[in-house]
Amino acid sequence: HHKAQILDAHEMKRAMTRIAHEILERNKGAADLALVGIHTRGIPLAEQLAQKIAELEGIQVPTGKLDITLYRDDLSEISRQPIIRRTEINFDIGTKKIVLLDDVLFTGRTIRAALDALTDLGRPKSIQLAVMVDRGHRELPIRADYVGKNLPTSKTEVVKVKLAETDGEDVVELWEL
Ligand code: 5GP
Numbered sequence: 001h002h003k004a005q006i007l008d009a010h011e012m013k014r015a016m017t018r019i020a021h022e023i024l025e026r027n028k029g030a031a032d033l034a035l036v037g038i039h040t041r042g043i044p045l046a047e048q049l050a051q052k053i054a055e056l057e058g059i060q061v062p063t064g065k066l067d068i069t070l071y072r073d074d075l076s077e078i079s080r081q082p083i084i085r086r087t088e089i090n091f092d093i094g095t096k097k098i099v100l101l102d103d104v105l106f107t108g109r110t111i112r113a114a115l116d117a118l119t120d121l122g123r124p125k126s127i128q129l130a131v132m133v134d135r136g137h138r139e140l141p142i143r144a145d146y147v148g149k150n151l152p153t154s155k156t157e158v159v160k161v162k163l164a165e166t167d168g169e170d171v172v173e174l175w176e177l
């Protein structure tokens, strides 16, 4: 059941604008930047960010996609293994500072798999991570460089990140399973 609304459309938009500024500040502009969205909702987030960076800097940064799915070989949480299904990166990552984009950061296993996939393609100058929501419960030494909202959750809660592009509206909600 629905427990709380965490971010409305305006708050999500402001968070993405702030993250765009933080990325530009930390990287001293948009030169050599590339954005890689993680399927499903990291992809529209990467597109939104590229558009915001274009508005702010007049530079169109390249974007790419990674499709990583959690594979369950049994019902226990511990054995969830992320598998890489598809990669669409049509630029040379060796010259890029890559910012990975995802909707929610949880155990860190998806990002670990994403780092593996990128490493197979080359050696980026650096890899940073931006997420809309960090819900805690990390199981690996992975953290986000840019966070829309830090939201401590219990393991029985889930965060619904809805985006206009995929869900018809922009809203972040907290649900109890
Ligand atoms: P992790 O691999 O860090 O355990 O989980 C992160 C991945 O699973 C992300 O790609 C994210 O989309 C999805 N995920 C994990 N927990 C949640 C959640 O509470 N809400 C949503 N929307 N996605 C989640």
Ligand code: MG
Residues within 6 Å of the ligand: 038, 039, 040, 041, 102, 103
């Ligand atoms: Mg996901």
